[in-house]
Amino acid sequence: MINPDEIQKIREDFPILHETVRDGKKLVYLDNAATTQKPKQVVDAISEYYLKYNANVHRGIHALSEIASDMYDEAHQRVSDFLNAGFKEVAFVRNTTEALNVFTYGYEKFISKGDEIVVSRMEHHSNMIPFMKLAERTGATFKYIELNEDNSELDLTSAEEVITDKTKIVSVPHMSNVLGTINPVKKLADITHDAGALFVLDGAQSVPHMKVDVKDLKVDFMGFSGHKMMAPMGSGGFYGREELLDKLEPLFYGGDMIKVVTYKDVTWNDLPWKFEAGTPNVGGGIGLGAAVEYLQKLTMNKVRGIEHYLTKYAMKRLTEYDWVRTYGPSSIEKRGGVISFNVYNNDGMLIHPHDVATLLDEEGIAIRAGHHCAQPLTVEKLCIPATNRMSFYIYNTTEEIDFTIDQLERVHKMFS
Ligand SMILES: Cc1ncc(COP(=O)(O)O)c(C=O)c1O
Structure with a gap:
């Protein structure tokens, strides 16, 4: 079981996580599959x-x-x-x-x-x-x-x-x-x-x-x-x-x-x-x-444990909404801390991931949108132009996931 205090302690090693972006918005960094933040020790x-x-x-x-x-x-x-x-x-x-x-x-x-x-x-x-x-x-x-x-x-x-x-x-x-x-x-x-x-x-x-x-x-x-x-x-x-x-x-x-x-x-x-x-x-x-x-x-068991805890939480929250579609295995055990997803409006139309990512960015949330350098998989297999992607590391919190999902609700409403 992961104690959220452990994550708070880890966050102290990463000054960038305490920075604000976009005129004072708290940074929520969920683009760790692209690159991670660096601790003071490094x-x-x-x-x-x-x-x-x-x-x-x-x-x-x-x-x-x-x-x-x-x-x-x-x-x-x-x-x-x-x-x-x-x-x-x-x-x-x-x-x-x-x-x-x-x-x-x-x-x-x-x-x-x-x-x-x-x-x-x-x-x-x-x-x-x-x-x-x-x-x-x-x-x-x-x-x-x-x-x-x-x-x-x-x-x-x-x-x-x-x-x-x-x-x-x-x-x-x-x-x-x-x-x-x-x-x-x-x-x-x-x-x-x-x-x-x-x-x-x-x-x-x-x-x-x-x-x-x-x-x-x-x-x-x-x-x-x-x-x-x-x-x-x-x-x-x-x-x-x-x-x-x-x-x-x-x-x-x-x-x-x-x-x-x-x-x-x-x-x-x-x-x-x-x-x-x-x-x-x-x-x-x-x-x-x-x-x-x-x-x-920290140990790699702990790293995997934190990511498993965050992924499980985020997948549970995302599947509460019928206008969100996630990709990849439904079994949490078969996946790491990466969740690609798309958001649809009330008419079932795809809200383009670039729009979603831009609106989230206004609130300080960094996610990735695009084909993630896997264009054949995204375009030819999943048959979509792009996905949104949130990806976790040892310093992310369930509060950050909740805030991101609140913002997804806002985007969904805005486009419906
Ligand atoms: C699965 C996978 N392979 C290869 C790469 C390429 O990594 P880099 O850009 O550091 O060479 C990435 C980067 O996102 C990746 O996710």
Whole structure:
């Protein structure tokens, strides 16, 4: 059971939540699937780096560079431990998008005509376009795992049909940023490995919100975004099984990712540095380490518990109204803290999500409206131009949900 006082205590770490917007309106931030707010502990860790030991890493022999290198490496170790991965298996990149592009370019040499690449019908563009283009470059066939009848979950029968002995890669989201669905990753990993293919996971919406143990989930490669888990913008990373990363061609070439360079040849640096060409985002990496430390102290069970409590509450409230339609699984157990919904007027006409989001914004409420970078899912599967989306994190409250629903009532009345 979640005690609301615990959430109030967490809120004290986030000064931005006490800001007002739009001429004095209290901020209600419900756009956490896009990016989360940052606690003081993370901002302090970043400013300490810049104010006290800013230097380039892995290059200098001087004192500052040594401290910066140690702190940056320590952040790597912390993130690796958080995912139950080895130190060599986690590299820092800008975000999930970059991670998945590193994978698709790096693995290209192992894909040829006649091979098959499989993603699902619920992809964010980041986990779809890199694979679509990989298939185009190599002549491989690009296939989709279908959704179930009400477009809320992946259809495992379809997965078993679509994944064949020609499949080389299967990539799915751990959690959908539109439907909120948490996919049965272990089962999908088993189906994939039985077919002899690699299992790639888009961890953008799961790593910040639940315990993700890459070994337990039998993931071969996974991308994630630091900014969606309280770390700064431009911080994120990927996990790859060590043997896989050994074989993967680096996408970026340059300084720090090499061991020996001659006028004729080059050998790669040890993992994970092979994938961190040039000066890295040191402050961002240190901030990511601090964000993970914050989550570890809170525990991922608590994070999931708070989001479960908020999602259950919001779904119950939203389903009180016959003019609200929600998307994704009806079972709370199968979903994370993301709720996409639409609002209709008394004549059953859709109130465009952009109108809804604009009217809520007037009251200080930040939700997202659009196709959420999953245009095929929204437009071709759900058959709507856009949805509204509220998404929660550890600092949201049931009062914020109530206030948002009061404002939805106002919008409904205004358009009816
Ligand atoms: C499921 C999913 N995958 C990938 C991404 C891409 O993340 P980023 O923009 O941080 O690369 C997002 C971002 O919203 C997402 O929700």
